[in-house]
Amino acid sequence: MASKLLLITVFIFDLIAFGLAIAAEQRRSTAVVKQDAEINYSYCVYDSDIATGFGVGAFLFLMASQVLVMVASQCFCCGKPLSPGGSRALAVILFIICWVFFFIAEVCLLAGSVRNAYHTKYRTVFSESPTCETLRKGVFAAGAAFTFFTAIVSEFYYISYSKARDSFEPYGRETGVGMGTYK
Template structure:
C-alpha cells in the first residue's frame, strides 16, 4: 500500500518547484544598452536577477522530491524483489520515464539559472556596434516547469505502481524447493 503521507509530501515539493519555475519565467532578467556620461561608450544594464534564485530553488525542490521518491522505493533495484505482473512492468516503465523527465527538467532549470545569472560586462565604443545584452531565452524556465509537472505526475504513478508490486499478497506461482510432501 502506498503511503499517503509520502504522496502528499512529494506532491507539495513538486508544486513548489513548479511554482518557482513559473515565477522564474515571469521574472527573468532583461538587458538594455545605456550610454556613459561622456557618450563615449555603451554598456549593458540588467534589471532584477531574482529569476536565478527562483530557478535554483525549483531545481532544489525537484531534486528533494526525486530523492524522497527514490529513497522510499529504494530506487527500484535495491531491496526485495517485486512480485511479477503488470504492476512491476508498469513500475519499471514509469521509473525510466520518471528519470528521463527529471533529468530534462533539471537541465532546463539549471541552464536557465546559469544563463540568467550571466551578464555581459564589456563596453563598446560609441561608433561600434552596441554590445549584445544577452539574456536567457524566453521559454527555458517554462520548459523546465512543464517537465517538473510531468515528472510530478509520473513519479506519483511510479510510486503507486511500485507499492502495488511490492505489497501484493499473492504468492509467486513457482516452487523454490523440491515438493516431497506426499512421500513418507
C-alpha cells in the same frame, strides 16, 4: 499500500518547484543599453537577478522530491522483490520515464539559472550598440513543464511500485521434491 504522507509531501515539493520555475520564467533578467555621456561608450545594464534564485530553488525542490520517491521505493533495485504482473511492468516503465523527465527538467532549470546569472561586461566605444546577452524565453518554462511531467509520473510510479511490492507472496512450500507417499 502507497504511503499517503509521502505522496502528499512529494506533491507539495513538486508544486513548489513548478511554481518557482514559472516565477523564474516571468522574472528573467532583461538588459538595457545605456550610453555614458562623458566617455562616449555604451554598456549593458541588467535588472534584478531574482530569476536565478527561483530557478535554483525549483532545481532543489524537484531534486528533493525525486530523492524522497527513490528512497521510499529503494530506487527500484533494492528491497523485497516485486510480484510479477502488470503493476511491476508499469512500475519499470514509469521508473524510466520518471528519470528521463527529471533529468530534462533539472538540466533546463540549472542551465537557465546559470545563463540568467551571466551578465556581459561588454562595452563599445562611439555609438556602437553592445549585444546584451540574456536568457532565451522559454528555458524556465520548459523546466516547469518537465517538472510537471515528473511530478505526475513519479506519483504514478510510486503507486504502481507499492502495488507490486504489496502483492508479492513468496513461495512458502518446501524447496525439495516430496516423495513421502511413494513406497
